[in-house]
Amino acid sequence: MSEYKFDVAVIGGGPAGSSSAIHLALAGIEVCIFERKNFPREVLCGEFLSKEVGEEIKKLNLFDKFLLLNPQKIKSFSLKNNNLKELSINFQFEAFSLRRSVFDSFLLEEAKISGVKIFQPVEIKSVLKNKDGYALEGKKGNGERISVKSKFIIAAYGKQNILDKNLHRKFVDQKSNLNGIKFHIDKKYLNNFNSEEIQLYVGNGIYCGINSVNKVDATVCFLYNKKEFVSSPRLQISELMKKNKKFSELFNTGLNSILDELKIYGTGNIYFGKRELVKDGIFMVGDSAGVIAPLAGDGIGMALQGSSILCETLISGIRKNYNIDVIGGNYIDNWNKNFSKRVITARIIQWIIFNNKFRNSCIALVKNIPGLLRLFVKLTRGN
Numbered sequence: 001m002s003e004y005k006f007d008v009a010v011i012g013g014g015p016a017g018s019s020s021a022i023h024l025a026l027a028g029i030e031v032c033i034f035e036r037k038n039f040p041r042e043v044l045c046g047e048f049l050s051k052e053v054g055e056e057i058k059k060l061n062l063f064d065k066f067l068l069l070n071p072q073k074i075k076s077f078s079l080k081n082n083n084l085k086e087l088s089i090n091f092q093f094e095a096f097s098l099r100r101s102v103f104d105s106f107l108l109e110e111a112k113i114s115g116v117k118i119f120q121p122v123e124i125k126s127v128l129k130n131k132d133g134y135a136l137e138g139k140k141g142n143g144e145r146i147s148v149k150s151k152f153i154i155a156a157y158g159k160q161n162i163l164d165k166n167l168h169r170k171f172v173d174q175k176s177n178l179n180g181i182k183f184h185i186d187k188k189y190l191n192n193f194n195s196e197e198i199q200l201y202v203g204n205g206i207y208c209g210i211n212s213v214n215k216v217d218a219t220v221c222f223l224y225n226k227k228e229f230v231s232s233p234r235l236q237i238s239e240l241m242k243k244n245k246k247f248s249e250l251f252n253t254g255l256n257s258i259l260d261e262l263k264i265y266g267t268g269n270i271y272f273g274k275r276e277l278v279k280d281g282i283f284m285v286g287d288s289a290g291v292i293a294p295l296a297g298d299g300i301g302m303a304l305q306g307s308s309i310l311c312e313t314l315i316s317g318i319r320k321n322y323n324i325d326v327i328g329g330n331y332i333d334n335w336n337k338n339f340s341k342r343v344i345t346a347r348i349i350q351w352i353i354f355n356n357k358f359r360n361s362c363i364a365l366v367k368n369i370p371g372l373l374r375l376f377v378k379l380t381r382g383n
Ligand SMILES: Cc1cc2nc3c(=O)[nH]c(=O)nc-3n(C[C@H](O)[C@H](O)[C@H](O)COP(=O)(O)OP(=O)(O)OC[C@H]3O[C@@H](n4cnc5c(N)ncnc54)[C@H](O)[C@@H]3O)c2cc1C
Pocket: 011, 012, 013, 014, 015, 016, 017, 034, 035, 036, 037, 043, 044, 045, 046, 047, 048, 049, 050, 122, 123, 124, 125, 156, 157, 158, 159, 161, 163, 180, 181, 221, 222, 223, 270, 285, 286, 287, 288, 294, 297, 298, 299, 300, 301, 303
């Protein structure tokens, strides 16, 4: 068994984990990341990058390199209901979209360049607290074991994980009826598709976001209530086509010939309620700290902003020799100040979108009151 020592061990090499590790490494802190999967890998995600993503990437001095990945510029949003005229808005900020396989590999590689030690593929199976800090046990793909001691742990392992159960986090027993799926589709199968627009199609018990992610592909991502949809992911596409005429008009007949070949990525039981931000002295960040309703397209932005907030608090705490409980308390205050309202607003809008009675009247109201849509967009974004 190999043994290592670090100031901070980060579990998870997604946007929250990689960006946290970069912040800490730039501040001269010895940090490692454990990532269980080989990259590039796919993640359930609409792959829209909100304005906060660009802002955070700039803070890490990586914006020029990010642009070299040729992200798609997204300049407007439209919501397409079945019967009503659509709602649309031009963004007054810079937004992009990019395949997560590309974006996450980029950030993890940048962490490595910043001096972060990456253990990959290594899954952390257990975390033990001791008087000096923590002991983590990981397992490589070939079965070899790795042991790491660290003073602090950042948990950036995403929305659901076996470690949540081991840490006895309260939300693990909560049930959710919400499942998600994503796939990529060649834009040649889409009719009159505007590559610079993110589109949201809604139907009873389901909504679907579509945006272009590069010259060839668009990402199609659904969130659906499994109580109303018992069909397989492929059948859901045709189900939403039946429920939303505009959604069916989007695809040309070529779709049928490729439906069976689509690579579909999905997750079930997505829980959007409150979670502990610090558990047994372990700092949660990104989705492990809280999942925002995806219609806000803000999860990655929040993962990166959350990392900034956590790392500023942690770096200052280490320098001032604060104990772990004080650092944890400061982090909770700062997280709530930044995210509480945003998460609640997104949850309310998601509830309306899923509510078959209120949805149409709410959309009509927003359409008739100029400025209301802009206000909603603002409330689901950062400051
Ligand atoms: C349907 C849906 C659509 C969405 N669409 C968008 C969108 O368009 N735009 C947007 O900004 N957000 C979107 N999101 C949210 C976004 O995907 C997440 O907020 C974001 O991925 C959070 O990043 P993260 O780093 O916290 O977690 P993740 O991206 O999940 O990364 C966690 C990493 O940890 C690794 N890991 C897990 N457990 C272990 C372990 N024990 N040991 C080692 N490694 C481990 C995983 O392999 C993974 O790489 C969407 C979410 C859903 C559900």
